Each structure stands twice: as structure tokens, then as C-alpha cells.
Amino acid sequence: GRKSGATIPITAEKAQPDREQPSSLDECRRCELWQYATQAVPGEGAKHAPIMVVGEQPGDQEDLAGQPFVGPAGKLLDRVFAQAEVDRKAIYLTNAVKHFKWEPKGKRRIHKTPAQREVEACHYWLEKELAAVKPKVIVAMGSTALKSVLGKGSVTLKDTLGKPIRHDGYWVVTIYHPSYVLRVPDEAAKQEAFSVMVKGLRLAHELLE
């Protein structure tokens, strides 16, 4: 805190990090999630990838590794990529929210869906990624990613599966989130959801032509 009566040097004021426009993900205080996470998890992949795949937020393993989709959801996603003949290194893979939101359950950290305000706060970073990568197609996995990409709206995941949307100069293709597929209890339904993901990625690839 400031001491009353002390002269405050201008330079010290200027050195204050900008809460609204942080210069790095590590310094981001646009929402409160940084306090509970190990680290921020930035997107990764090809610098000018034609396809950007957007998930929800890092999970437990991603939070520890500092990389997106390295845990169970990532393993499933890799199988989807393989079947759709998508090279993970040729795309850009990121999340709508860059910090892991969780609650304790015994010794485990359980994923908690990010709040709308957290998705909005973190949209700042997705915009920067979009401006840098300039993909032709955005693949939104699940409704959090869809909300972030389109902004608050009434379009649901179910409405848009298999139907590309033109938005802001991009094609937006929606697919299920891999964690959803992991949770489908019935084996046939799980296979079906998996193949909907594969079809969505193939569709994304066709939109490049």
C-alpha cells in the first residue's frame, strides 16, 4: 500500500501490470483462475495452421505439463485425429480458457466448468491466437469453445454439428468435446459420438479446398 504523504514516482505507477491487457499469459489476472492453477496452458501447434482446434480448458494433467490435451481427453483426440487423417503438428490446438478450474475431491482435482465471465475474460487470449495464426477454419469442441468462438448467443452445439458457420471471416465447425465422448456409457453410442468427431474434422479439412 501507499504511505500517505510519500511521493509516488511516475515510473513505479507505469510499472504496474495492466490488469485488462496483460502482456503475457503468466501475468494474466483478467479472472481469478490463475490463483488455483499450476500454470497457464497456452495453445500449441503450427504457427500459421489452416485449422485451429479449440477445447474448453486444461485438465489436471495439462495443468501440470503446461501443454494442451496431454491427458485422457488428449489421448482420445489423438485417436480422432488419426482416423480423420489430421496431423496434430499441422494444426493449432488451444483452449477457450487457459487455466485449469477445479475443485478438490479427496486427493483428486475435479474439473469444474468455467463460468461465462471466465470464458469472456479469456477470450482476450483466443483473439490474440486467432490474429497470429489466422486459420481458415476453427473447430470448436463442445459448448464452452463454441460460446467463446461465437460470443454469447443462442446457437447450441446440437444445432451446429455437421453444419459449418461463417463467422468473422472464419469457418466454424463444431464437434463434441473428447471428454464428452469418454463419458458416454453405452459403447455403441460412444462409437457414434467418436465418428461424429471424425466427420467434423474431415469437414474442416474439406473447407480448406
Ligand code: URA
Ligand atoms: N480438455 C480440454 O478441453 N482441454 C485440454 O487441454 C484437456 C482436456
